[in-house]
Amino acid sequence: MSSVELRKVDKHYAGYHALKAIDLTIEKGEFVVMVGPSGCGKSTLLKTIAGLETINSGQVVINGRDVTKEEPGDRGIAMVFQSYALYPHMTVAENMGFGLRMANRPKAEIDAAVKRAAQILRLEEQLDKRPKQLSGGQRQRVAIGRAITRSPEVFLFDEPLSNLDAALRTQMRVELSGLHAQLGSTMVYVTHDQIEAMTMADRIVVLNKGRVEQVGSPLELYANPANIFVAGFLGAPRMNFIEAQIETVNAAGVTLTATGIPALAFGGIDAGGVSPGDAVTVGIRPEHLRVLERANPGQASFPGQVRLVEHLGRETVLYLDASPLQATNSDSGTGNFTVQLNKVSPINIGAQLTAGFETADAYLFGPDGRTLTPRKPVPAT
C-alpha cells in the first residue's frame, strides 16, 4: 500500500495557479525529495500533504485514507519547519511532548517517548532548556524530535537545513539519512538544494511552475532527464546548452547545425518528432567536455579562450569563451561554456584550447523542451 498518494491536486491562490493537477504516489518507507526553483510550488505541495493548505480540487490519501478534508493533527503526519517553529515558552521536553499531550496520552507515555527521541537525537542534556538557549543545530534536532515523538506515518520536512551553516548542514544531512534508515518511516523532504536531493533521496520529484516535471531516482534523473528543465536543474556546474537547427532527418538520426561548430550528427532519434528547420537545443554536461590536443575530424569540437579558472583541488572548472559559438541559459549568465576537469590542471586564464565531446554523451532537446536522445545507461549503485 502506498504511504502518500496525491490525485489531481489543484491549488489556486487569488489569480495564481500554484499546483496544477499533481499526481504523485509515495511508497511506504520511501525518502522522497521534492526540488525545484523558488516559487515552483514545492513548499505549497508539502503543506498540502500536511493539511496546512487547502486544495481546490483533487485528493490527498495517506495510508489508504482520504484525508483531503482532515485537520493536520488527524492526518498521521509530523512536520519539521524551515524556521523550526519551536514553541518558545516551552522547554525542549515540553516541545517534544506537546503533540502527545494534545492527543491526551498519559504522562508516563509522553515522558518515555520524549526520552527515546532525546536519546536518538543526543538531546538528553538539553531537555530542560528553552529553545533560545540552544544552537541552530540543536534547535533543528528538537524540531525533528518533536516529529519523532508522535511516531507519524509520514515525516514532512520543509527545507529543514537551509538555516544552518555549511558544516552543520552536511552533518545534519548525514544524520537525517541515518534517521531514515533507523526509523524506516516515509519521509517527504522539500529543498532547493540539489546536493541534499541527490544525496538523500530514494526518489526525486522535480517541480516547476506548479507541475511535476519528472520523478525518479537521483542517478536516473541525472542520466536521463525527461526535458531541458530537469537537465538544467540537476547537476552543478550546470549543463551547457547550444541552440541549433535541424538540418536533415533520416532513419539513422538527425544532423544539425549551429553557428561556430561543425555539423553534429545524433543517432537513434525518433524521426517522427522533428523535421528539418526545427529549433532544438543540444545539452552537454561540463564533465563530458574535454580539452583536446587538436581538433579531431570525427569528433564534435570547438576552439575557445579560457576566461576564468576555478581550482577546486580535486577538480578544475574552466569557463571557455567559444565565440561565435554561444552557450545559452548558463549559470554564469554569459555565453561561456563550463568545462569540468577531474584533476588539477595547469591551464591558465587566456589560454587558447579546443574543447570536444562525444555526441553519445550529449542530449538533444526538441522545440518543446522534451528530450529526444535515447535513454542512457544509469550507473549501478
Place this chain on the structure above:
Amino acid sequence: MPGFWRRNRHWLTPALFLAPGLILFSLVILAASVETVWISLHEWDGIGAKTWVGLANYAELADDPQFYVSLKNNVIWLLIFMLAPPIGLALALIVNQQIGGMRILKSLFFVPLVLATVTVGVVFGWVYDPTYGLLQLIFGLFGGTAPALLSDENFATFAVAAAALWPQIAFCMVLFLAGLNNLNEDLIGAGRVDGARGWRMLRHVVLPQLSQVGFIAIAVTVIGALRSFDMVAVMTTGGPYGSSTVLAYQMYEESIFSYRFGYGAAIATVLFVIMISFIAWYLHGLIKAERSNA
C-alpha cells in the same frame, strides 16, 4: 568652524537631536513635578505669597474623608478597567476571523478611539439621562423606570467608569489585533500538526505569543484608570456630594475652585507616588521580559 564640527560631531549630533525633547521633558515634567512637591509643603492660594506649612497638608489629607472616597473610587475604576484587556482580547479574536463583512465590524469597533474622551462622556451622559436617555428607553420597553445613575451616589462612579471602559476596550482590542497580526504562522502550523485546536490552540500556542502585548495592554489600562479625570469632569463633576470624585479630579477641584494649591499639590504628590510605584513594577516586568527573550 568646520574643524570643530568634524571633531565633535560624534557627540554633538545626538546631543542636538536629543536637546528639544530633553529640554521640554525637564521643563514640563521634571521641573513641574519637583515644584508640585515643593508647593505641597506650603499654604498657597495660587496668587499671593506661599506660607511654609511643612507636612500639614499631608496630615490634613490623612484625615480627609473625601480623600478616601477618591482613593476608593480610583480602586473601583481600576477594577472595572481590568475588564478591558480580556474583553478587548475576546473581541480581537472574534473580529480577526476571516469572515465576510468582518472588516466593517472591525472598523465599527474602532469608533470610540476616534472620539474625544469628552465626547464619549457627553454621549454617555445622554444615554444615562433618566427622562429621555437610551437607558430609559430600554427600561421602558420592559415597563420599568431607569435609575438616575449619575445622580445616585451609589452608582455614579460605576456609571462613569463603565462609560470610560468603552474606549478602553477598543484600545485593548487594537493592541491585541496588532499582536494577532504578528503571530508566527509556522508556530500556528506546528500547533495544528501537533493536533492543538480551539481553546487549547489559544491557550498553548496563541496566548503565549501575545504575552508581551497583553502586558502592555494591562499597564496602559492601569495608568488609564489611575489618571481618570475628564470623564468625571464632564459627566458628574465629582458629584453627587463628591461621591464620584477621583484623586485627579479632587486635586483639580481643590486647586482651581477652592484656591488651595498647596493641598491640591499634596493630592497630586500622593497620586504621583502611586503611579511611580506602578510604573517601577511595569518597567521591572518589561526589563525581565526583555532579558528572558534575549
